[in-house]
Amino acid sequence: MMKKGTKRKIYLIAAVVCIVSVIAEIMFAHPHGHEIWHTVPGADIVIAFVGGWILILTATKIMAPILQRKEDYYDGGDDKDE
Secondary structure (H helix, E strand, C coil), rough: CCCCCHHHHHHHHHHHHHHHHHHHHHCCCCCCCCCHCCCCCCCCHHHHHHHHHHHHHHHHHHHHHHHHCCCCCCCCCCCCCC
């Protein structure tokens, strides 16, 4: 279990990293693509962030119930070893 302050620190660090990434892209990135998302500053960061959350939600909400077994999955069976 995480301490109350630890979770807040993690969110704060993630927010600072995102803000610094957007500022760095606005200042140093040069639009060079033909698609609209290559010309908008910060679009690559937003696309990556949304894609990451889609992967996380897919893994936890859809794939985990399909792939995980109950805690006592291997306990039921023949009792020859006892």
